[in-house]
Amino acid sequence: MTPTTTRRLTAVAALVLAGSLLAGCGDDDDVAAVSGEAAPVTDAADTTDTTEAEEPAGELEVTDAWARTSPAVATAGAAYLDITNGSETDDVLLSASVDATVAARVELHETTAVEDDGDAGMGEGMGGEDGEGTTDTSMAGAPMMQMQPVEDIPVPAGETVSLEPGGLHIMMLDLVEPLEVGTTIELTLTFEQAGDVVVTAEVRDMAP
Numbered sequence: 001m002t003p004t005t006t007r008r009l010t011a012v013a014a015l016v017l018a019g020s021l022l023a024g025c026g027d028d029d030d031v032a033a034v035s036g037e038a039a040p041v042t043d044a045a046d047t048t049d050t051t052e053a054e055e056p057a058g059e060l061e062v063t064d065a066w067a068r069t070s071p072a073v074a075t076a077g078a079a080y081l082d083i084t085n086g087s088e089t090d091d092v093l094l095s096a097s098v099d100a101t102v103a104a105r106v107e108l109h110e111t112t113a114v115e116d117d118g119d120a121g122m123g124e125g126m127g128g129e130d131g132e133g134t135t136d137t138s139m140a141g142a143p144m145m146q147m148q149p150v151e152d153i154p155v156p157a158g159e160t161v162s163l164e165p166g167g168l169h170i171m172m173l174d175l176v177e178p179l180e181v182g183t184t185i186e187l188t189l190t191f192e193q194a195g196d197v198v199v200t201a202e203v204r205d206m207a208p
Helices: 003-025 028-035
Strands: 060-069 076-085 091-097 103-114 144-149 153-155 160-163 168-175 184-191 195-203
Touching: 060 184, 076 091, 076 153, 076 184, 076 195, 091 103, 153 160, 160 168
Parallel strands: 060 195
Antiparallel strands: 060 076, 076 160, 076 168, 091 153, 091 184, 103 144, 103 168, 184 195
């Protein structure tokens, strides 16, 4: 073996030894530099959390809206619906409204049972300035159903409040004309937190 060949082998051995030492104690960039391969690029600013994100809180939703003309007074009508508060914040239904071509005014109402003292005769108590009031159900001494306005309707977080016949409902007073079955009306509901929510109510003879 010639001296020149010996020197070349010695130089190669030294390079191999240096690469091994660097690979054993260096980082990925150092190893890549020795091997001649490009080091993987890592974005130091990429701190994306791969943990599954929490689902956002739900919102307030109004469903199953329907309406009917009052069976007692044709100039008044009632609307019913379900309000589901899927958020984490309590809300309140403050008011409701319809277009002036439907009714002159709208109120939030509640129907409650009252004891008849026996003095009211059949059909008495149905008057009042709104054409509402109490309705005698059958005979003296039997409970009567009385409708009366309420200032607002609370809708607690995570709960569903149903406006239905015999309970809470929306009363449309001084109807321009009786509500016709098969038609629809738009109701604007104003909530303390959710603001205005517009729903379409179908006029029906009975609940859907």
